[in-house]
Amino acid sequence: MPSEFDLIARHFVRPTPRTVLGPGDDAALLAPSPGAEIAVTTDALVSGIHFLPETDPERLGWKTLAVNLSDLAAMGATPRWALLACVLPDPDEDWLAAFSSGVFACARRYGVDVSGGDTTRGPLSLCVTALGEVPAATALRRDAARAGDELWVSGFLGRAALGLAHRRGEIRLPAEILDACLDRLEKPYPRVELGVALRENALAHAAIDVSDGLLADAGHLAEASRLDVEIDLTRLPEGFPQGFAAAPSLTERFQRGRLSGGDDYELLFSAAPERRDDIDALGARIKLPLSRIGRFVAGAGGVSLRDARGEALPVFYKGFDHFAENIQ
Ligand SMILES: [Mg+2]
Known part of the structure; x- marks a missing residue:
């Protein structure tokens, strides 16, 4: 031995x-x-x-x-x-x-x-x-979002959650998206280049990584910054071939995973609207899709979802809580 x-x-x-x-x-x-x-x-x-x-x-x-x-x-x-x-x-x-x-x-x-x-x-x-x-004094913190900032997310959300459901035998993912989902679950690429570039170029005010799910982690930014955040449901990036989620059970899973699935390890950050073009250019340079999905407004830590008409939707999925949900 x-x-x-x-x-x-x-x-x-x-x-x-x-x-x-x-x-x-x-x-x-x-x-x-x-x-x-x-x-x-x-x-x-x-x-x-x-x-x-x-x-x-x-x-x-x-x-x-x-x-x-x-x-x-x-x-x-x-x-x-x-x-x-x-x-x-x-x-x-x-x-x-x-x-x-x-x-x-x-x-x-x-x-x-x-x-x-x-x-x-x-x-x-x-x-x-x-x-x-x-x-010194340049780190991206959760408490630094400003009213009027826009909310951005890197990459795609919900893939790790689909991968986990597949691994547990709850769904069968179609071949064309299987690897992307399992890779995100089991071999995530942390967005180090993005985080460093956002800080070096002073593009972002606040940032967090998405480990507990979009709603929970956007909520952490809003709470720490003492603001509300409004997320535009129609702007969430999908990134899969059209029609992959033809089965209603997959669509439902994917929607839930994008809002509250853990383990995607993308970055969520706040930035002033004047920096849109610079952020788009950064995404193109590091070959990582960056999507503008919401904005911060005066408030006290609330998260709301908006549909295509800008109407508020109920926030129906909580984030992943490691103490509440055991994956076994
Ligand atoms: Mg984190």
Whole structure:
């Protein structure tokens, strides 16, 4: 039976060029850039709550790091370092090798050093602490939306929710959209380039990543900024081939997923109307659709949906709550 030290050495130690002292000592040593603030976030993924136990370990490794980088992206921070704590039922070397190759593929893609970590025996759960840098006083915060700002979202919403329903056997997705939905669920690409560009070019006032669902996360922006947000239902991006959701059950799922599905890891941000053209140009440059889906008005944290005529619709789907909905 390999010791904890053997396991860590074999699967979790790679070169750490941005770290003064990496894995192996009591603590890692990091050297932040002069004038930078450090954005820190941590997220635990628990088997049966946040992922299905049979999830492909390589994709799970990618996602474990990616969801944390999504939080850094939402702050406009550049990811630099991560710490990884794994609670593992028993050391299955094949599973570990695949899991760690997913973690390090994501780390390489986003220029992150895995600077330290820990492994412990127990029920499968995975916890990453990610650190990023952002020039002092420039981070994108939830509380900085202004009345009159427009609400924007990157990419497409609702895909991860469809992917999860497919994996659970509740629906069968048509072949032409299956991979897009499963990829968003299992191998999300955090919108780091977007977050950094919004911050560098002072395009956005406030930002959040969509991890709990559009309504819930737009609500978090509105609440923190002490405003109301109105979302125009007709402007939500769809992005699928016409007619893919011919079955009423799929249409209903997709609509619900776009409003309240978790796990899409797109960015939601507020920006002044004068920046529309700059934001469109940024989307074209980084090849990521950016959609203007609503606006902030005076208020106290409310979210409303508007139909094609601008009439208010009841807000009928709540966001994803990890304590209320267990995916098993
Ligand atoms: Mg977040």
